[in-house]
Amino acid sequence: xxxxxxxxxxxxxxxxLIDLAFLGLALVVLAALILARGIQLTGRSTFVVSGxxxxxxxxxxxxxxxxxxxAGDIRVGDVVTMRVGPxxxxxxxxxxxxxxxxxGLWLETKGDANATPDPVLVPATAVIGRVRLxxxxxxYVIAALSISNGLLLGxxxxxxLLALVLLLEGLETGGPTRRREPETTRLPGGA
Amino acid sequence: MNLLSxxxxxxxxxxxxxxxxxxxxALTLGAGASTLALFTDTQxxxxxxxxxxIDLTASPSTVFTASGIFPGASGSQTVTVANAGTGALRYAxxxxxxxxDGLGLATQLQLTITAGTCPGAGGPLYGxxxxxxxxxxxxxxxxxxxxxTLAGAxxxxxxxxxxxxxxxxxxxxxxxTTATFTSAAEQTTNNP
Numbered sequence: 487x488x489x490x491x492x493x494x495x496x497x498x499x500x501x502x503l504i505d506l507a508f509l510g511l512a513l514v515v516l517a518a519l520i521l522a523r524g525i526q527l528t529g530r531s532t533f534v535v536s537g538x539x540x541x542x543x544x545x546x547x548x549x550x551x552x553x554x555x556x557a558g559d560i561r562v563g564d565v566v567t568m569r570v571g572p573x574x575x576x577x578x579x580x581x582x583x584x585x586x587x588x589x590g591l592w593l594e595t596k597g598d599a600n601a602t603p604d605p606v607l608v609p610a611t612a613v614i615g616r617v618r619l620x621x622x623x624x625x626y627v628i629a630a631l632s633i634s635n636g637l638l639l640g641x642x643x644x645x646x647l648l649a650l651v652l653l654l655e656g657l658e659t660g661g662p663t664r665r666r667e668p669e670t671t672r673l674p675g676g677a
Numbered sequence: 678m679n680l681l682s683x684x685x686x687x688x689x690x691x692x693x694x695x696x697x698x699x700x701x702x703a704l705t706l707g708a709g710a711s712t713l714a715l716f717t718d719t720q721x722x723x724x725x726x727x728x729x730x731i732d733l734t735a736s737p738s739t740v741f742t743a744s745g746i747f748p749g750a751s752g753s754q755t756v757t758v759a760n761a762g763t764g765a766l767r768y769a770x771x772x773x774x775x776x777x778d779g780l781g782l783a784t785q786l787q788l789t790i791t792a793g794t795c796p797g798a799g800g801p802l803y804g805x806x807x808x809x810x811x812x813x814x815x816x817x818x819x820x821x822x823x824x825x826t827l828a829g830a831x832x833x834x835x836x837x838x839x840x841x842x843x844x845x846x847x848x849x850x851x852x853x854t855t856a857t858f859t860s861a862a863e864q865t866t867n868n869p
Contacts, residue, residue, distance in 0.1 A: 537718030
């Protein structure tokens with residue numbers, strides 16, 4: 487009996503911890519989904535930063551929320567997301583100079599962590615938008631949820647945590663419940 | 678223990694299960710649509726920023742006109758070198774001067790090239806030395822000592838200052854020369 491009492495408290499504490507971990511996992515996944523899908527409903531876009539060129543302002547693995555901006559509103563110092571080059575690769579760098587050319591506004595951009603500005607100017611029309619929000623690390627979660635292995639991992643983790651909680655609750659309540667006989671008092675003599 | 682008691686025992690668990698349900702619904706509803714998010718900065722930037730133009734101009738096109746000058750005379754002019762293209766360029770300057778009368782005035786005239794609007798700032802890029810050999814950098818491909826760079830849609834000023842030393846002798850009387858300054862540019866992208 488004593489051993490059960492001694493184990494009950496740490497088991498309960500562990501069970502509560504895993505309940506919280508499960509909640510945490512669900513919250514993180516939901517947050518990633520809101521960023522990836524929900525943000526689009528507001529007219530903005532979410533991107534995952536997969537390169538280190540904007541450290542330390544924007545970490546690799548961050549999710550960035552980008553808001554459309556008109557060319558005339560772009561200022562030096564803004565961090566903008568743009569499509570570049572023949573393959574229309576998506577880049578997010580900081581505007582370091584704005585140049586007025588006969589054919590319109592062009593931007594000189596530079597990754598904060600890069601030693602030199604980008605080798606070619608970018609037309610302001612190539613800008614998708616300006617970075618309004620940076621959330622570190624959750625980009626990794628969004629990227630994971632984009633592939634089947636990531637979904638499997640998430641689902642497996644959730645299932646594992648729930649199974650663990652079920653197991654621990656079983657241990658907590660102390661095994662199969664025993665029916666107790668009601669106490670009877672025998673009276674002396676006959677009925 | 679039944680499922681209901683398992684779910685209902687902990688408020689935290691109920692919340693977690695509810696959120697998991699919401700997340701699964703969101704994922705299912707979105708299934709079949711394109712990937713959840715686009716990725717930024719997936720490529721090496723030099724390779725991606727690969728299309729651009731370079732276009733070097735220098736003005737004014739006539740830098741100095743000096744006639745009837747005497748030893749000790751001098752003058753200067755700010756020349757604006759501009760890149761009207763979108764890609765970064767690297768340029769070098771050289772001079773060729775005429776010597777039709779064989780008197781060698783281009784060697785006697787001195788030129789100093791300094792960065793910035795006249796009188797310029799910092800150490801000279803060239804000179805003071807013979808006008809006929811004036812220049813900086815190397816027009817050969819690649820980055821060499823003295824080459825200067827200009828980003829797209831950027832410009833810089835150079836100060837060209839000439840002088841005819843006061844020690845110039847009678848041999849140079851009536852001499853004339855025409856010097857042409859040539860700037861040669863090349864792209865810097867994929868061309869270290």
